[in-house]
Amino acid sequence: MHYKFSTGQQYRQNGFSLIELVIGMLVLSIAMVMLTSMFFPQADRSVESLYRMRSAELAHSVMNEIWGKRYDQNTNPNGGVPACNAPSGLPCSTVLGPNGEPRDEYNDIDDYHGLDINDLMLNSSETYADVYRNFKLNVTVEYVDAATQAAKLITVTVTTPSNEDITYQAVRSNY
Known part of the structure; x- marks a missing residue:
């Protein structure tokens, strides 16, 4: 808008029109919707990634x-022959789990069957549960084939603080 004064000078009024204000609010609201729906949930996903990495x-x-x-x-502690179930060796254990020894004296993999996070010592004064707060852990050990007993499946299941169960497995053969 231009106003003309009696002295012949023109004066221009600065400001926004109603249409410009409405368009500006529309653009701002679209930007806010995009931020809240796309970028802010990324923070939650980054926490999940951290939990998965720690698990x-x-x-x-x-x-x-x-x-x-x-x-x-029943396997030779120094390796070599005879392994359990070998022709000249002892039979493999039929009951999996600790053989009555305390946790710090576990000497074979099936002793870890049934282990949870509270049983794991990180050092002399701290457990894994102290370091990995709100995480749960469970270990199972079982024969891949109970008839041959040639391999054991070790399954470590970690439950994150968001209650996501993540399973890690390894197969150990009798050698």
Whole structure:
């Protein structure tokens, strides 16, 4: 808009028209809808990724400990022959789980059957449950084929704080 004063000077009025204000509010509302529907939920997804990464660390740590033990109570602790169920060896254990030894003396992989996060010591004063708060862990060990007893399936199930169960498995053969 231009106004003309009696002195011959023109004056231009600055500001927004009603149409410009409505269009600006429309654009702003569309931007807010996009932010709330696309970008803000990413924060929740990033927490889930962190939980999954921490569950993998926990499972890997436990699996490494288990993997370092011998196959069976009746397998030679120094390796070599005879392995359990070998022609000149003892039969493999039929009952899987601890053989009466305390947790720090587990010596074969099936001793870990039934283990949970509260049984795992990280060091002399701290458990895994202290470090991995609100995580749950369960270990199962079973024969892949109960008839041959040639391999054991180790399953580590980690439950994240958001109640997502993530399963990690490994097969250990009798060698």
